[in-house]
Amino acid sequence: MTSEPADSAFLRACRRRPVPHTPVWFMRQAGRSLPEYRAIREGVPMLTACATPDLVTEITMQPVRRYGVDAAILFSDIVVPLKAIGVDLDIKPGVGPVVAAPIRDADAARALRPIEPDDVSYVTEAVQALTKELGAVPLIGFAGAPFTLASYLIEGGPSKNHDHTKAMMYGEPGLWHALMDRLTEITLGFLRVQLDAGVSAVQLFDSWVGAVSPDDYREFVLPYTSRIFDGLAGLDAPRIHFGVGTGELLGLLGEAGADVVGVDWRVPLDEAARRVGPGKALQGNLDPAILLAPWEVVERRAGEILARAAGLEGHVFNLGHGVLPGTDPDQLARLTDFVHAASAR
Ligand code: 1CP
16 A cells, blocks of 8 residues: 555556556546536536535545545636636536637737636645545646637637637637637646645646647647646646547647646557657546446457557556546446456556
C-alpha cells in the first residue's frame, strides 16, 4: 500500500516510471451512470452543485468508492470559470452549456476578465477537503482548453460543426486571437487555483479541437495550448492533454507540451505513440460504447488495448471519451478490476 499520491500508479505512469499495475480512471466517471449521483443531484441545478463544496466532495468520491479507480477527478464543468467571471450562462439538463449572449465581437471578448482565486473559493475549499479524504488517491483538476471554450461562447451552446467558431477563426483572425488570448489567461488562472489548492495532476480538455486541420491547429490553437502547458511547467503535477477526433493532430498535441496525451478510440495506442513521439505517456482508449456490450466483449477489447500499450513509455487506462449515460456501473467496476489484474507485474 502506498500512503502518498506521489507513489501512486497513476502519477508514476504519467511520469513514465515503472508501475505495479496499469492505472485506470474514467473520463466523466462521476455523475452520468451512477444512481447515487442521481439521488444526490435531485433538484440541484448543475452549476449550483459545482459551487457547493460538500456536494463536489461527495460526488467526486462516489466513483472512487464504487470502482476503486486509481484517480479522482474534481466534479466541476469546463464552463465553471466562465460563469465565475460573470458570463451569463447556464447548464441545461439534456443539452449542456448555454450562453445567453454569444460572443461575436471585440467588446464581448474584452469583457472576459482574468479569474481570481476569490471567484472560485468553493473550488479551493472542495479540493482541500478532497485531498484530505482521498489520502493516497490522486485528485485530477481540469479545465476546458481555449478552443473548446471559444466554441461554446461563440456558438452559444453545443455545436456539431462549430460554424460560427470557424467563421470567426478564418474571417476575423484578429478577433479570434484576442478571444483565445483572454481564454488562455482564464484557463491558466483556473488551473493554478486548483494546483495551489492541492490537485496532483491537471487535464486540459480540448474536446472539440478535432474539428480543425493540422495547419489551422498550428496557427490558431497551438500558441495558446503551448502557453498553458508552459505556464504549468516545473510544478511537479503531470499535465494531460485530451481531445476527440484528434488522430491527425496527435503530433501537434504532443508538441503543445503536455506530459500525457489522451487518445480517443479511433487510433490504436501503439500507432498513437508513433504519432505523438517519444517522451510522453498516453491515456486511453476504449470506445465508451463498448461498455454497452456484454462483459465478454469489454474484457476482450480492454485486453487488446493493454496489449497495444505494452511497449509504451507510460500508459493510463481510460475510455476514449466520457462514460455514456446508459452505462451499467457494474461494467466499470469489473473493467477496473480487470485492468488491474491483467496488467499486474
Ligand atoms: O466525472 C465527471 O463527471 C467530472 C465532471 C465533469 C467534467 C470533467 C463534468 C460534469 N463536465 C466535465 C467536462 C466537460 N464539460 C467537457 C469536457 C469533457 C468531455 O468532452 O466530455 C465538456 C465538453 C463539457 C461541456 C458539457 N457540460 C456538456 C457537453 C455538451 C456538448 O457540447 O455536447 C454537458 C452535457 C455538460 C453538463 C455536465 N457537465 C458535467 C455533468 C455531470 C453534466 C450534466 C449536467 C447535469 O447533470 O445537469
